[in-house]
Amino acid sequence: MKPFTVRLNFHGDLDFFLPSKTRRKSIERSLSEKTSIKDVIESCGVPHPEVDLIIVNGEAVNFEYSVMSDAEFDVYPPGIQSPHTRKKRLQVHTIMRFVSDGHLGRLTRNLRLLGFDVAYDPRAHDRRLLEVMERENRALLTRDRRLLMHAVVKTGYCPRSEFADEQTIEVIRRFDLFRFIAPFTRCLRCNAPLQEIAKADIIEELEPLTKIYYEQFRRCTGCSQIYWAGSHFPKLQERLEQIRANFGG
Numbered sequence: 001m002k003p004f005t006v007r008l009n010f011h012g013d014l015d016f017f018l019p020s021k022t023r024r025k026s027i028e029r030s031l032s033e034k035t036s037i038k039d040v041i042e043s044c045g046v047p048h049p050e051v052d053l054i055i056v057n058g059e060a061v062n063f064e065y066s067v068m069s070d071a072e073f074d075v076y077p078p079g080i081q082s083p084h085t086r087k088k089r090l091q092v093h094t095i096m097r098f099v100s101d102g103h104l105g106r107l108t109r110n111l112r113l114l115g116f117d118v119a120y121d122p123r124a125h126d127r128r129l130l131e132v133m134e135r136e137n138r139a140l141l142t143r144d145r146r147l148l149m150h151a152v153v154k155t156g157y158c159p160r161s162e163f164a165d166e167q168t169i170e171v172i173r174r175f176d177l178f179r180f181i182a183p184f185t186r187c188l189r190c191n192a193p194l195q196e197i198a199k200a201d202i203i204e205e206l207e208p209l210t211k212i213y214y215e216q217f218r219r220c221t222g223c224s225q226i227y228w229a230g231s232h233f234p235k236l237q238e239r240l241e242q243i244r245a246n247f248g249g
Protein backbone atom coordinates (compact mmCIF):
# COMPACT_ATOMS: atom_id res chain seq x y z
CA MET A 1 0.00 0.00 0.00
CA LYS A 2 1.23 3.48 -0.86
CA PRO A 3 1.98 5.58 2.25
CA PHE A 4 -0.62 8.22 3.01
CA THR A 5 -1.09 11.10 5.43
CA VAL A 6 -3.83 11.60 7.98
CA ARG A 7 -4.42 14.90 9.61
CA LEU A 8 -6.37 15.10 12.86
CA ASN A 9 -7.75 18.36 14.25
CA PHE A 10 -8.57 17.98 17.93
CA HIS A 11 -11.25 20.28 19.30
CA GLY A 12 -12.28 21.48 22.75
CA ASP A 13 -9.93 20.41 25.51
CA LEU A 14 -8.70 17.27 23.75
CA ASP A 15 -5.33 19.00 23.31
CA PHE A 16 -4.85 18.11 26.99
CA PHE A 17 -3.82 14.66 25.76
CA LEU A 18 -1.50 15.76 22.95
CA PRO A 19 2.25 15.89 23.42
CA SER A 20 2.89 19.19 25.22
CA LYS A 21 5.79 20.17 23.00
CA THR A 22 3.58 20.42 19.93
CA ARG A 23 1.18 22.89 21.61
CA ARG A 24 -0.93 22.60 18.53
CA LYS A 25 -4.34 21.07 18.10
CA SER A 26 -3.52 19.30 14.87
CA ILE A 27 -1.39 16.25 14.36
CA GLU A 28 -0.30 14.54 11.14
CA ARG A 29 0.33 10.84 10.93
CA SER A 30 1.94 8.94 8.07
CA LEU A 31 0.49 5.48 7.61
CA SER A 32 1.17 2.66 5.22
CA GLU A 33 -1.62 0.25 6.08
CA LYS A 34 -5.34 0.35 6.64
CA THR A 35 -5.98 1.52 10.22
CA SER A 36 -9.13 2.21 12.22
CA ILE A 37 -9.66 5.87 13.09
CA LYS A 38 -9.83 4.79 16.73
CA ASP A 39 -6.27 3.49 16.59
CA VAL A 40 -5.04 6.61 14.81
CA ILE A 41 -6.66 8.84 17.45
CA GLU A 42 -5.25 6.79 20.34
CA SER A 43 -1.78 6.82 18.76
CA CYS A 44 -1.92 10.60 19.33
CA GLY A 45 -2.54 10.01 23.06
CA VAL A 46 -6.28 10.66 23.14
CA PRO A 47 -8.27 7.81 24.78
CA HIS A 48 -11.40 6.80 22.84
CA PRO A 49 -13.86 7.43 25.77
CA GLU A 50 -12.90 11.11 25.48
CA VAL A 51 -14.03 11.28 21.85
CA ASP A 52 -17.69 11.95 21.11
CA LEU A 53 -17.72 12.90 17.44
CA ILE A 54 -15.47 12.22 14.45
CA ILE A 55 -16.05 14.07 11.20
CA VAL A 56 -14.45 13.33 7.83
CA ASN A 57 -15.57 14.94 4.56
CA GLY A 58 -18.53 16.44 6.36
CA GLU A 59 -19.75 13.04 7.58
CA ALA A 60 -19.82 11.72 11.13
CA VAL A 61 -18.14 8.30 11.39
CA ASN A 62 -17.65 5.75 14.16
CA PHE A 63 -14.49 4.32 15.71
CA GLU A 64 -14.31 1.39 13.28
CA TYR A 65 -14.01 3.65 10.24
CA SER A 66 -11.01 2.53 8.18
CA VAL A 67 -8.44 5.07 7.10
CA MET A 68 -6.68 4.05 3.88
CA SER A 69 -5.85 7.23 2.00
CA ASP A 70 -5.06 10.89 2.62
CA ALA A 71 -7.74 12.36 4.85
CA GLU A 72 -8.46 15.07 7.39
CA PHE A 73 -10.53 14.37 10.51
CA ASP A 74 -12.12 16.66 13.07
CA VAL A 75 -12.31 15.08 16.51
CA TYR A 76 -14.58 16.46 19.25
CA PRO A 77 -15.03 15.74 22.97
CA PRO A 78 -18.51 15.47 24.53
CA GLY A 79 -20.29 18.74 25.13
CA ILE A 80 -19.12 20.57 22.01
CA GLN A 81 -21.84 21.85 19.74
CA SER A 82 -21.49 21.22 16.04
CA PRO A 83 -23.77 20.77 13.04
CA HIS A 84 -23.61 17.06 13.82
CA THR A 85 -24.71 17.40 17.42
CA ARG A 86 -27.43 14.82 17.15
CA LYS A 87 -25.78 12.42 14.75
CA LYS A 88 -23.39 9.63 15.56
CA ARG A 89 -22.43 10.77 19.00
CA LEU A 90 -20.08 8.11 20.27
CA GLN A 91 -20.42 8.61 24.02
CA VAL A 92 -23.13 8.17 26.58
CA HIS A 93 -24.22 11.64 27.65
CA THR A 94 -25.28 10.94 31.22
CA ILE A 95 -24.30 8.08 33.49
CA MET A 96 -24.70 8.06 37.25
CA ARG A 97 -22.63 5.09 38.36
CA PHE A 98 -18.86 5.22 38.50
CA VAL A 99 -15.80 3.23 39.41
CA SER A 100 -12.68 5.22 40.22
CA ASP A 101 -9.08 4.11 40.37
CA GLY A 102 -7.03 4.01 43.57
CA HIS A 103 -5.54 7.49 43.06
CA LEU A 104 -8.89 9.25 43.09
CA GLY A 105 -9.94 8.78 46.71
CA ARG A 106 -10.74 12.43 47.31
CA LEU A 107 -12.75 12.75 44.12
CA THR A 108 -14.64 9.61 45.14
CA ARG A 109 -15.42 11.10 48.54
CA ASN A 110 -16.64 14.34 46.98
CA LEU A 111 -18.92 12.53 44.55
CA ARG A 112 -20.37 10.38 47.31
CA LEU A 113 -20.90 13.51 49.38
CA LEU A 114 -23.06 14.76 46.51
CA GLY A 115 -24.97 11.48 46.49
CA PHE A 116 -23.33 9.72 43.54
CA ASP A 117 -22.66 6.01 43.41
CA VAL A 118 -18.89 5.49 43.13
CA ALA A 119 -17.25 2.09 43.56
CA TYR A 120 -13.75 2.52 44.97
CA ASP A 121 -11.14 0.17 46.32
CA PRO A 122 -7.65 1.66 46.70
CA ARG A 123 -6.13 -1.81 46.44
CA ALA A 124 -7.93 -2.82 43.24
CA HIS A 125 -5.74 -3.66 40.25
CA ASP A 126 -6.59 -2.49 36.75
CA ARG A 127 -8.18 -5.78 35.82
CA ARG A 128 -10.46 -5.61 38.83
CA LEU A 129 -11.50 -2.03 37.98
CA LEU A 130 -12.43 -3.10 34.46
CA GLU A 131 -14.43 -6.06 35.81
CA VAL A 132 -16.46 -3.86 38.14
CA MET A 133 -16.95 -1.34 35.34
CA GLU A 134 -18.33 -3.95 32.94
CA ARG A 135 -20.38 -5.99 35.40
CA GLU A 136 -22.06 -3.02 37.06
CA ASN A 137 -22.26 -0.79 33.99
CA ARG A 138 -20.19 1.99 35.53
CA ALA A 139 -18.15 4.76 33.93
CA LEU A 140 -14.43 4.51 34.64
CA LEU A 141 -12.74 7.51 36.27
CA THR A 142 -8.97 7.45 35.99
CA ARG A 143 -6.03 9.66 35.11
CA ASP A 144 -4.27 6.63 33.62
CA ARG A 145 -4.74 7.16 29.89
CA ARG A 146 -3.51 3.69 29.01
CA LEU A 147 -6.21 2.19 31.20
CA LEU A 148 -8.83 4.43 29.63
CA MET A 149 -7.68 3.23 26.19
CA HIS A 150 -8.42 -0.39 27.09
CA ALA A 151 -10.74 -1.88 24.46
CA VAL A 152 -13.45 -2.88 26.96
CA VAL A 153 -13.92 0.69 28.23
CA LYS A 154 -17.12 2.16 26.79
CA THR A 155 -17.63 5.13 29.07
CA GLY A 156 -14.95 6.87 31.05
CA TYR A 157 -13.29 10.13 31.89
CA CYS A 158 -9.81 11.37 32.68
CA PRO A 159 -9.95 14.28 35.16
CA ARG A 160 -7.74 17.05 33.79
CA SER A 161 -7.11 18.73 37.11
CA GLU A 162 -4.93 17.29 39.87
CA PHE A 163 -7.25 18.76 42.51
CA ALA A 164 -10.24 16.86 43.81
CA ASP A 165 -12.64 19.80 43.97
CA GLU A 166 -11.92 20.76 40.36
CA GLN A 167 -12.12 17.12 39.30
CA THR A 168 -15.56 16.93 40.92
CA ILE A 169 -16.78 19.86 38.85
CA GLU A 170 -15.32 18.30 35.71
CA VAL A 171 -17.15 15.03 36.30
CA ILE A 172 -20.45 16.78 37.03
CA ARG A 173 -20.05 18.78 33.82
CA ARG A 174 -18.97 15.85 31.63
CA PHE A 175 -21.87 13.62 32.70
CA ASP A 176 -24.40 16.42 33.13
CA LEU A 177 -25.07 15.53 36.76
CA PHE A 178 -25.85 18.88 38.27
CA ARG A 179 -29.60 18.26 38.50
CA PHE A 180 -29.03 14.88 40.17
CA ILE A 181 -27.01 16.16 43.11
CA ALA A 182 -28.51 14.78 46.33
CA PRO A 183 -26.23 15.72 49.22
CA PHE A 184 -26.15 13.66 52.35
CA THR A 185 -27.68 10.52 50.86
CA ARG A 186 -24.68 8.22 50.48
CA CYS A 187 -22.05 6.83 52.83
CA LEU A 188 -18.59 8.32 52.34
CA ARG A 189 -16.93 5.18 53.63
CA CYS A 190 -18.71 2.36 51.83
CA ASN A 191 -20.92 3.97 49.13
CA ALA A 192 -24.20 2.46 50.41
CA PRO A 193 -27.31 4.68 50.62
CA LEU A 194 -28.09 6.45 53.89
CA GLN A 195 -31.40 6.11 55.63
CA GLU A 196 -33.08 8.61 57.94
CA ILE A 197 -33.25 7.37 61.45
CA ALA A 198 -34.98 8.55 64.61
CA LYS A 199 -32.72 10.03 67.26
CA ALA A 200 -34.33 7.81 69.87
CA ASP A 201 -33.13 4.71 68.05
CA ILE A 202 -29.46 5.65 68.18
CA ILE A 203 -29.22 7.89 71.21
CA GLU A 204 -27.11 5.35 73.09
CA GLU A 205 -24.46 5.48 70.35
CA LEU A 206 -24.02 9.28 70.37
CA GLU A 207 -21.40 11.41 72.07
CA PRO A 208 -22.81 13.66 74.83
CA LEU A 209 -22.58 16.92 72.84
CA THR A 210 -23.99 15.39 69.67
CA LYS A 211 -26.88 14.12 71.75
CA ILE A 212 -27.62 17.68 72.89
CA TYR A 213 -27.11 19.68 69.71
CA TYR A 214 -28.43 17.57 66.81
CA GLU A 215 -31.84 16.23 65.95
CA GLN A 216 -31.54 14.74 62.48
CA PHE A 217 -29.55 11.62 61.80
CA ARG A 218 -28.95 9.19 59.01
CA ARG A 219 -27.48 5.74 59.15
CA CYS A 220 -25.61 3.90 56.43
CA THR A 221 -27.51 0.86 55.20
CA GLY A 222 -24.18 -0.82 54.48
CA CYS A 223 -21.74 -0.22 57.34
CA SER A 224 -24.08 1.38 59.94
CA GLN A 225 -22.02 4.57 60.22
CA ILE A 226 -24.14 7.37 61.67
CA TYR A 227 -24.15 10.81 60.04
CA TRP A 228 -25.51 14.09 61.30
CA ALA A 229 -25.35 17.66 60.05
CA GLY A 230 -22.61 18.77 62.45
CA SER A 231 -20.12 16.20 61.26
CA HIS A 232 -20.10 16.79 57.52
CA PHE A 233 -22.49 19.52 56.61
CA PRO A 234 -20.38 22.72 56.76
CA LYS A 235 -17.73 21.34 54.43
CA LEU A 236 -20.35 19.94 52.12
CA GLN A 237 -22.16 23.26 52.01
CA GLU A 238 -18.95 25.04 51.07
CA ARG A 239 -18.27 22.61 48.23
CA LEU A 240 -21.80 22.77 46.96
CA GLU A 241 -21.61 26.52 46.77
CA GLN A 242 -18.33 26.30 44.92
CA ILE A 243 -19.86 23.89 42.43
CA ARG A 244 -22.99 25.99 41.98
CA ALA A 245 -20.81 29.03 41.30
CA ASN A 246 -19.13 27.06 38.49
CA PHE A 247 -22.44 26.27 36.89
CA GLY A 248 -23.81 29.75 37.32
CA GLY A 249 -26.72 28.33 39.31
Ligand SMILES: [Zn+2]
Pocket residue numbers: 187188189190191192220221222223224225
Ligand atom coordinates in the same frame (compact mmCIF):
# COMPACT_ATOMS: atom_id res chain seq x y z
ZN1 LIG B 1 -21.35 2.88 54.95
